[in-house]
Amino acid sequence: MSMYTGVPTVKRTAVYVYQTPVRIWHWVNALAITVLAITGYLIGSPLPSLPGEASDHYLMGNIRFLHFAAGYVFLVGFLFRLYWAVVGNRYSRQLFTLPFWRRGFWSELVHELRWYAFQEPEPRKYVGHNPLAHLFMVVIITVGGLVMMVTGFALYSEQTGLGSWQDELFGWVIPAVGQSQDVRMWHHWGMWVIVVFVMLHVYTAIREDIMSRQSLISTMISGWRMFKDDRP
Amino acid sequence: MATTDTFYEAMRRQGISRRGFLQFCTITAATLGLAPGFAGRIAEAMETKPRIPVLWLHGLECTCCSESFIRSAHPLASDVVLSMISLDYNDTLMAAAGHQAEAILDEIRHQYKGRYILAVEGNPPLGQDGMSCIIGGRPFLDQLREVAADCQAVIAWGTCASWGCVQAAHPNPTQAVSIDKVIHDKPIIKVPGCPPIAEVMTGVIAYMLTFERLPELDRQGRPKMFYGQRIHDKCYRRPHFDAGQFVESWDDEGARKGYCLYKMGCKGPTTYNACSTVRWNDGVSFPIQSGHGCIGCSEKDFWDKGSFYDHVTDTRVFGIEANADAVGIAAAGTVGAAITAHAAASAVHRIKQRAGAQHTEDGQA
Numbered sequence: 001m002s003m004y005t006g007v008p009t010v011k012r013t014a015v016y017v018y019q020t021p022v023r024i025w026h027w028v029n030a031l032a033i034t035v036l037a038i039t040g041y042l043i044g045s046p047l048p049s050l051p052g053e054a055s056d057h058y059l060m061g062n063i064r065f066l067h068f069a070a071g072y073v074f075l076v077g078f079l080f081r082l083y084w085a086v087v088g089n090r091y092s093r094q095l096f097t098l099p100f101w102r103r104g105f106w107s108e109l110v111h112e113l114r115w116y117a118f119q120e121p122e123p124r125k126y127v128g129h130n131p132l133a134h135l136f137m138v139v140i141i142t143v144g145g146l147v148m149m150v151t152g153f154a155l156y157s158e159q160t161g162l163g164s165w166q167d168e169l170f171g172w173v174i175p176a177v178g179q180s181q182d183v184r185m186w187h188h189w190g191m192w193v194i195v196v197f198v199m200l201h202v203y204t205a206i207r208e209d210i211m212s213r214q215s216l217i218s219t220m221i222s223g224w225r226m227f228k229d230d231r232p
Numbered sequence: 233m234a235t236t237d238t239f240y241e242a243m244r245r246q247g248i249s250r251r252g253f254l255q256f257c258t259i260t261a262a263t264l265g266l267a268p269g270f271a272g273r274i275a276e277a278m279e280t281k282p283r284i285p286v287l288w289l290h291g292l293e294c295t296c297c298s299e300s301f302i303r304s305a306h307p308l309a310s311d312v313v314l315s316m317i318s319l320d321y322n323d324t325l326m327a328a329a330g331h332q333a334e335a336i337l338d339e340i341r342h343q344y345k346g347r348y349i350l351a352v353e354g355n356p357p358l359g360q361d362g363m364s365c366i367i368g369g370r371p372f373l374d375q376l377r378e379v380a381a382d383c384q385a386v387i388a389w390g391t392c393a394s395w396g397c398v399q400a401a402h403p404n405p406t407q408a409v410s411i412d413k414v415i416h417d418k419p420i421i422k423v424p425g426c427p428p429i430a431e432v433m434t435g436v437i438a439y440m441l442t443f444e445r446l447p448e449l450d451r452q453g454r455p456k457m458f459y460g461q462r463i464h465d466k467c468y469r470r471p472h473f474d475a476g477q478f479v480e481s482w483d484d485e486g487a488r489k490g491y492c493l494y495k496m497g498c499k500g501p502t503t504y505n506a507c508s509t510v511r512w513n514d515g516v517s518f519p520i521q522s523g524h525g526c527i528g529c530s531e532k533d534f535w536d537k538g539s540f541y542d543h544v545t546d547t548r549v550f551g552i553e554a555n556a557d558a559v560g561i562a563a564a565g566t567v568g569a570a571i572t573a574h575a576a577a578s579a580v581h582r583i584k585q586r587a588g589a590q591h592t593e594d595g596q597a
Contacts, residue, residue: 044544045557046495049478049486059476116574118581158501162450162460175452179532180462180502185547185556192560196567203571207578 015127017091017225025081026220029141032073033194039067040191044184071152078145091128098138105131123212125232127225133204140197144190151187155180239278239441253278260438263431263510265457277442284441285340285348287379288322291372292365292399292408293354297390298324300427303513304434320348323367334368337375341382349440350383350418352376352393352411355400359407373414385446386411386420387436391529394422394454401535412453419446422453424505426529431510432458452532454504463500463526466508469493487523497541498525505530 018026042063050057085093099105108124109131115123116132123130129137154173157166158180177183209216215226243253254275261271288298302325319325321336328336340348354372357364362371380386388411391397399408412420423436436455439447447455464470472478473492480486480495494501500508503526507518519526525541528534538545546553 046476046478049480049491050476054471054475054477057475057477061474063476118577121585158462159465162456172451179534179537180504181499181528181531181537181545184502185545188544188556189547189560192556192563195560196563199564199567199571203575207575211578211582 013227013230015225015227016223017089017127017219018223019084019088019092020223021080021084022088022092023220023223025077025084028073029077029081032070032077033198035066035070036074037191037195037198039063039070040188043067044188068156071149071156074145075149075153078149094128094134095137096142098135105134109135123208125213125227136197136201140194144193144197148187148190148194151177151183151190154183155187238281239283240275242283243278260435263435264439274438274442281441281444285320285344286351286437287320287337287340287348287383288325288351288353289372289376289379290323290367291352291354291356291376291392291411292406293390293392295324295353296427297353297392297433298322300430301389301433302430304430331368337379341379345382346384348383349385349387350379351387351389353389354392355396355408355411356414357399357406357408358414359405364406364408376411376414380415380418383418385440386415386418388412388420388422388424388453389433390428391424391426391534394424394530395532395534397426398535401533420453421446421449421455424454424459424530428530429458429506429510429512432506450504458506458510459504459530461504463503463505463508463520467500467520468508469520490523493520493523493525494543496525497539497543497545499528499531499534499540500526503528503531 043060046060046063050059081095085096111120111124112130112132114120128134150170150173153166153170157164157169157171158174160166162171174180174183177186205216205220208214209218213228213231215224215228219225240253244250248256254271257274257278258268258271261268261274264270290298320340321333323333326333326336354365356362356371356373356376358373362373365372367375388394392399392408393411396404396408396410399406400410412422421436423433425432432455435458436447439455439457447457450456450459464473467473469490469492472490473494477489477491478486478495479491479493482496492498498520500520507526508520511518511521527540528537531537538547542555544555544557546555
C-alpha cells in the first residue's frame, strides 16, 4: 500500500491552459481586429462629406491612420504570437499546427459538429481547443490573418513608395494578384470573412461556457480551464 | 533613309534654332526629373550621337497612342523626337505605302541588326491563326516576331501592347494578348495608358537616346519616373480626400467645389500614371480636374474591373458577379439570424435536458 492510503483521490478539475502573454495577445488582437474592421469599412465606404474648408478637417486621414496603426499592432502581435508558440506551453502551438493526418481529429470534429446539431447528448472535454474551434482558429486567424497582413501591407506599400521596406517585402503581391484594385477587393472580402468569424466565435464561446462541460470565457481571462464534472 | 546624321543636325535642318533646341533639352530634363545639369548632357547627346532607327508597328489598336504622341505639349517635342528617332516605319505617319513600306522593315532589320528600337502600338490576336489582324497579307503576329528578333529593345506603347486593353477584355474573341506574352527574349518597356501621355512617350524615348540605356523599370516593366506613383498620390484634390470631403452625386455642392471623386468610383488610388503631375494637352487639365473620376486606363485589365463609377467594385470569379459589401452584409445577416435561432434551440434543448434530469432524480428519490 502506498503512503497515500486514505487521502482522497485528487481529481483534475482545473488546468492552466492560456499563459499570460497568450491572454494579453488575445485581447489586444481582438481590439485590433475590431478597429481594423470598422476603419477598413469606412475607408471603402467613407462617412458623409464634411462641410467647410479642407484644412479644417482630417477625418479620412485619421481613420486611415487608425487602420494602419491597428494593422501594425496586428502584425507585431502575430509575430509575437509566433514566437510564443515556440517558447510557450503545448496549447500555445495549436494556433499554428493542425493535426491534419490524425484520424482521431476528424472523428472528434464530426462529434463536435453533431453536438452543435443537437445530435450528441454532451460534448467531449478538451484542455485546449476542441477540433472544430482548432480548425477555425488555424484557418481564420493564422491563414486568414496572413492573407490580410500580406494584402494589407501590399496596399500600404503603395503610399510608402517604391523601395520602402513595405514595398520590398510585399510589393510583389500587387502584380501577382493582378492590379491594385484586385488586391483592394480581396482585402475587402477578407474583412467580411473575419466579421462572420467573430460573430461565430463570440456566440460559440458564450454558448460553450454555458452548455459545455468546461469554462471558456473565464479561461481567456484567468488562464485556467475549469471542468464542471469529473467524468472523462 | 538617312539615319546617320545626329539629332541636332536633323533639327537644324528642320529650321529649329539653337535656342529652341536648348529649351527642348531643358524641358525634357525637367520632365524626366533630372537635375538641371542634365540638360547639357541631353544637348550633347543630341549633337553628337547618330539617330537611332525606330520601327513603329501597329497591331490591334485604335491609333490613339500615335495621336497622343504627335500632340506633345512643347511645340518642338514631337517634331524633335520624330526627327531624333529616325522613325523609319510608322504606317500612320510615313509617306511610303504598300510593298515600298514593307520593304523598309527588311532594310532596317538587316542594316541595323541588334541596334534599332521596336515600338509597338496595339497587340497581336492569337485566335484563328492571327487572322484578326492582317498586315501586308500576313498576320501581325508574324511581323511582330520577325521584327522583334533583331531589335535592341521593345517599347510597348499604351495599354494594348502593355496589358491587352479593350480587345483583350472579356470574352476576348480574338484572343488578343499583350506583347510580353509573345516576345520573351528582349527587354520590354511598358508605357501603359489609353493613350499614354505625350510627354511621357517623348520622355521615355529622349531618356533612352541620351543615356543609351533603358529607363529604370518597376516590377511590371514600367518606367519608374512616370509610373512610380499613383494618380492619387499627387492629385490636387487629395486634401479633400484626407479631410473626408467627397462628391456624393454628380452636380452636388461637393462637385461644384471640386471635392474628391473617390465615392464616384475614381480609380486614382489604384492607378499608376503621371496624369496628376504632367497632365494633358500642354498641361491644361486631366480627367479629375475636369470633374470626372480616373477610370484607371493605364492599369491591367481595367475594362474587366467592374463599373468605372464604383469604388468597391464587383468581383467576377467562377462566373458570378458580386459586390463584397453586398455579400458581406447578407452573410453577416444570415449568420446573425442563424446564431439567434441556434441560441434559442440550445436554450430549449437545455430546458428539456434539465427537466429530464430532474425527472430522473425525482424517480430515484
